[in-house]
Structures are given as C-alpha cells and as structure tokens.
Amino acid sequence: xxxxxxxxxxxxxxxxxxxxxxxxxxxxxxxxxxxxxxxxxxxxxxxxxxxxxxxxxxxxxxxxxxxxxxxxxxxxxxxxxxxxxxxxxxxxxxxxxxxxxxxxxxxxxxxxxxxxxxxxxxxxxxxxxxxxxxxxxxxxxxxxxxxxxxxxxxxxxxxxxxxxxxxxxxxxxxxxxxxxxxxxxxxxxxxxxxxxxxxxxxxxxxxxxxxxxxxxxxxxxxxxxxxxxxxxxxxxx
Amino acid sequence: xxxxxxxxxxxxxxxxxxxxxxxxxxxxxxxxxxxxxxxxxxxxxxxxxxxxxxxxxxxxxxxxxxxxxxxxxxxxxxxxxxxxxxxxxxxxxxxxxxxxxxxxxxxxxxxxxxxxxxxxxxxxxxxxxxxxxxxxxxxxxxxxxxxxxxxxxxxxxxxxxxxxxxxxxxxxxxxxxxxxxxxxxxxxxxxxxxxxxxxxxxxxxxxxxxxxxxxxxxxxxxxxxxxxxxxxxxxxx
DNA sequence: TAATCATAAAAAATCGAATATTTAGAAATT
DNA sequence: AATTTCTAAATATTCGATTTTTTATGATTA
Numbered sequence: 134x135x136x137x138x139x140x141x142x143x144x145x146x147x148x149x150x151x152x153x154x155x156x157x158x159x160x161x162x163x164x165x166x167x168x169x170x171x172x173x174x175x176x177x178x179x180x181x182x183x184x185x186x187x188x189x190x191x192x193x194x195x196x197x198x199x200x201x202x203x204x205x206x207x208x209x210x211x212x213x214x215x216x217x218x219x220x221x222x223x224x225x226x227x228x229x230x231x232x233x234x235x236x237x238x239x240x241x242x243x244x245x246x247x248x249x250x251x252x253x254x255x256x257x258x259x260x261x262x263x264x265x266x267x268x269x270x271x272x273x274x275x276x277x278x279x280x281x282x283x284x285x286x287x288x289x290x291x292x293x294x295x296x297x298x299x300x301x302x303x304x305x306x307x308x309x310x311x312x313x314x315x316x317x318x319x320x321x322x323x324x325x326x327x328x329x330x331x332x333x334x335x336x337x338x339x340x341x342x343x344x345x346x347x348x349x350x351x352x353x354x355x356x357x358x359x360x361x362x363x364x365x366x367x368x369x370x
Numbered sequence: 371x372x373x374x375x376x377x378x379x380x381x382x383x384x385x386x387x388x389x390x391x392x393x394x395x396x397x398x399x400x401x402x403x404x405x406x407x408x409x410x411x412x413x414x415x416x417x418x419x420x421x422x423x424x425x426x427x428x429x430x431x432x433x434x435x436x437x438x439x440x441x442x443x444x445x446x447x448x449x450x451x452x453x454x455x456x457x458x459x460x461x462x463x464x465x466x467x468x469x470x471x472x473x474x475x476x477x478x479x480x481x482x483x484x485x486x487x488x489x490x491x492x493x494x495x496x497x498x499x500x501x502x503x504x505x506x507x508x509x510x511x512x513x514x515x516x517x518x519x520x521x522x523x524x525x526x527x528x529x530x531x532x533x534x535x536x537x538x539x540x541x542x543x544x545x546x547x548x549x550x551x552x553x554x555x556x557x558x559x560x561x562x563x564x565x566x567x568x569x570x571x572x573x574x575x576x577x578x579x580x581x582x583x584x585x586x587x588x589x590x591x592x593x594x595x596x597x598x599x600x601x602x603x604x605x606x607x
Numbered sequence: 608t609a610a611t612c613a614t615a616a617a618a619a620a621t622c623g624a625a626t627a628t629t630t631a632g633a634a635a636t637t
Numbered sequence: 638a639a640t641t642t643c644t645a646a647a648t649a650t651t652c653g654a655t656t657t658t659t660t661a662t663g664a665t666t667a
Contacts, residue, residue, distance in 0.1 A: 149445020151620065177649070187622045189426060192650090196430050200437025202534065208386025209628055211649055224532045235468055295461045297439065301538060388650065414619070424652045429620085446658055448619055 156194035165311040172216040226357030234346040236290035244292035255288040316363040393431035402548040409453040463594030471583040473527035481529035486575045492525040553600040
C-alpha cells in the first residue's frame with residue numbers, strides 16, 4: 134500500500150521538469166566538460182546504472198542531445214558521444230561568426246533599455262568573478278566562468294526577437310565551449326578576453342551595429358583559431 | 371513457442387531503420403502536409419492506436435520532431451503540433467534568406483563538376499514534371515512537386531561542406547514548406563517560379579556568387595511575402 | 608455567488624520485462 | 638591460411654504495466 138498523497142516538497146520536481154529533461158542537462162554538461170570522451174560509445178545499460186534511471190527517460194534525453202549535436206545516433210547501433218574534428222570545429226566557428234553577428238544586429242535594432250541593462254549586468258558579473266578563489270576547485274571555477282560567459286553572450290543577442298535563431302546560437306555556443314574546454318584547458322586567458330568583451334558590450338549598447346558585429350566576429354574567430362592550434366598540436370602528438 | 375529464427379525478408383526493416391525513425395518521418399509528413407492541425411494536442415494514447423505502436427518509439431519520434439521545431443513539448447503536459455504565427459513565418463523566412471544564401475556562397479566556392487551536374491539534373495526533374503497528370507490525385511501531385519523542389523534547393527547548397535549548416539537549412543526549408551502548403555494551397559504558381567529556379571541555377575553553375583546569392587534571397591523572400599499575405603487574410607477572416 | 612478545496616478521471620512519464628538486432632567468436636569449408 | 642557460416646552473448650529496441658502528475662468536476666465554505 135502507498136499512503137503518500139501528501140507530496141514531499143523537497144523531492145518534488147519543479148513544474149515542467151521531468152527526469153528526461155534533467156538527464157539531458159546532466160549528460161550535456163558531462164559532454165561539454167569533457168568527462169565523456171568524444172566518440173565513446175554510450176552503453177545504455179551502464180548509463181542506466183550510473184544515473185539510476187530506466188531506459189525510457191534515458192533514450193528521450195539522448196534523443197534530444199542528438200538533435201543538438203552532442204551525441205550521435207546510429208541506426209540499430211546505439212548512441213555515442215559526438216566525435217570532434219578539425220572540420221567540425223571550423224564549421225562551428227564559422228557558423229557562430231555568421232549567426233551570432235547577425236543576431237547581434239537584430240538585437241541592436243530591436244533592443245530596449247532593459248536589454249542594455251542585462252548586457253551591462255552580465256558583463257559586470259563576468260568580469261568581477263574572483264580571479265582565483267582558494268575555496269573552490271579548478272573545475273568549479275571554470276564552470277562558474279563558463280556559465281557567466283554563456284550568459285553574457287546570450288544577453289547580447291537576447292533581444293533579437295527570433296526564438297529559433299537564439300536556439301541555434303545557443304547550441305552552437307555550447308558546441309564551441311566543448312572544444313575550448315577540451316583543448317584549451319591550460320591557457321584560458323592567453324589574450325585579453327576581458328577587454329574584448331568590454332569593447333563588444335560598449336559598441337552594442339551605443340548601437341554601433343557594424344562595429345559591434347565586427348568585434349563579435351573577431352572575438353569568435355580568435356577563439357576558434359586558438360583552439361584549432363591546440364587541436365592540431367594535440368592531434369600530431 | 372516461437373519458431374521463426376528464419377527472418378521474414380519482406381517485413382524486415384532495412385539496416386539502421388527503426389520504428390522510431392519511420393514514425394518520425396511519417397509524423398513530419400503529416401504535419402508539413404497540414405493533416406495535423408497546428409496547435410493540436412497530440413494525445414499519446416490516440417497516436418499509439420493510430421500508428422499501431424507502443425509509447426517508446428512514439429516518444430522518441432516526437433522527441434526528434436521537437437528538436438526540429440515541428441512539435442512542441444511542454445513539461446508534464448505532453449506534446450502538441452507546433453503552432454503557426456506571423457512572427458514565426460517571418461523568422462523562418464529571414465533565417466532561410468540568410469543561411470541558404472550563405473550556404474550557396476560556400477557551395478559555389480567549394481563545389482565541383484559533379485555538384486554542378488546534380489543541380490542541372492534536379493532542375494530538369496523539377497521543371498519537367500507532368501503539368502497535370504490525370505492518373506494522380508491533387509495531393510500526390512503536390513507531394514511530388516514538393517519532393518523535387520526540396521531536392522533542387524538541397525542540390526544547390528549540397529557542396530557547402532558544412533553538415534550542420536545543411537541540417538539547419540533543411541529544417542528551415544521543411545518549416546517553410548509547411549507554411550506554404552497550409553496557406554498557399556490554391557495558387558502554388560502565381561508567379562513564374564520556374565524562371566526563378568532557372569536563373570538561380572544558371573548564376574550558380576557559372577559561379578556568379580553575388581548574383582546567385584541575391585537571386586536566392588529574392589526567391590525566398592517572395593515566397594515568404596506571398597504566404598504572409600494569405601496568412602494575414604486567413605487570420606482576419 | 609464566488610472562491611477554495613477535495614476527489615475522480617485522464618494523460619504523461621517512468622519502469623521492468625520481452626523482443627529483435629548486431630557483434631564477436633568458434634567451427635566448418637574452401 | 639583465409640573465408641565463410643553458424644552460434645551465443647551483448648546490446649538496442651520495443652512493449653505492456655505502474656507510478657506520478659495534471660486536468661476536470663463537484664462539494665464546501667466564506
């Protein structure tokens with residue numbers, strides 16, 4: 134017999150959140166963080182145990198990640214972590230340059246004062262992160278920076294009023310992050326990224342569309358080139 | 371007891387094809403063809419019966435379509451056919467203009483002779499479709515034209531060497547098709563689309579990147595505007 | 608009468624088991 | 638020895654049933 138009609142608030146999931154959606158998020162993180170090696174086969178039986186869930190939500194989660202490009206589904210041969218390649222990194226970088234700069238132009242055309250505020254706030258949070266906190270682990274530190282960084286880039290284009298475009302850009306950004314974290318772990322700040330972010334934000338809130346779009350393109354391209362170098366080295370080692 | 375170790379070749383699915391993938395295709399067709407009304411709630415129990423399958427493959431199929439934008443998933447409230455709106459059509463049109471023309475430029479830069487041949491062949495197949503066949507139903511006729519049309523547009527950009535971009539463009543094209551079929555059923559050839567296709571193909575195979583990209587943009591924009599008109603009328607009726 | 612709460616019905620999400628497919632290895636054949 | 642064929646183990650896919658959540662309905666109270 135089961136009594137509990139009274140729900141346990143602490144274990145109750147927030148509205149709209151399902152096991153599958155939580156799983157998708159967790160798996161996406163594991164992949165972008167590089168904890169799941171590119172190309173690895175994802176054995177459902179293992180994942181089932183690891184995450185303590187059944188097949189249904191697991192498949193649903195993987196199914197979504199497949200659409201986002203983080204995992205690859207092959208016919209009757211299961212799922213595997215999306216492989217990495219120079220060509221793919223090149224494509225992701227170029228597409229980010231094109232689409233994010235386009236989104237930025239749209240945002241500059243449509244954005245209101247609240248949007249401007251969001252950019253300034255996100256920039257502040259990003260650049261005021263404690264340089265090196267002793268209490269936190271290296272991974273936690275990176276995670277925090279990554280989260281703020283993502284937020285900043287999203288804030289820039291959030292006013293473009295194009296949901297599909299935002300979704301595309303977000304996915305591309307996540308894919309890009311993965312490469313950066315996989316191949317640029319040692320030197321995350323080899324150039325003055327802070328200054329670049331400031332310049333982009335300035336040009337944006339002052340509505341200098343051409344300048345802002347150009348700075349953003351360069352920003353994305355530089356990161357791409359850097360990662361590409363590391364990837365090539367890594368590959369030829 | 372079950373004897374059949376010997377598999378029935380006629381009922382055996384081709385390699386890599388699963389029930390889920392077949393279902394996704396069927397559902398996508400039903401949605402783009404307008405047989406499933408936009409915004410309709412998709413009751414899993416009903417779909418289960420309609421397609422004669424169980425929940426697992428059904429969910430997996432819907433999950434994929436959700437990533438492609440054909441269905442919408444809301445938390446614990448199930449799936450529904452993606453709604454249509456003026457704003458969404460506008461976005462799809464603009465994104466197609468941007469991304470397809472960009473892809474075309476890349477293809478023109480990378481494409482070889484085989485690619486050129488593919489374009490010419492696709493154009494021929496598209497324009498040599500029997501104008502009005504008596505043996506076929508109206509729907510079959512449209513389906514055939516749509517298929518060739520899709521093939522032609524894909525052939526144009528197929529040499530861009532960017533899988534992700536191709537995927538985006540394909541999805542956007544499908545979404546666009548849906549609007550056209552939903553709101554432009556009466557007059558599918560109100561302008562000289564044939565000529566437009568010929569002009570685009572010519573500029574492309576002669577490697578006139580600027581001209582080709584521009585013609586393609588106009589082509590997409592015209593369609594968008596036409597559908598938008600019908601949609602607005604339909605909405606205010 | 609309107610609003611709130613409890614209850615029942617419907618539907619979605621998840622689970623555990625059954626089925627079908629692929630893969631790897633051994634035996635048989637060329 | 639190499640190739641093919643068969644067999645068994647592993648794995649992906651699918652199913653039917655269970656659990657959880659939402660939605661609709663009616664009763665209760667202010």
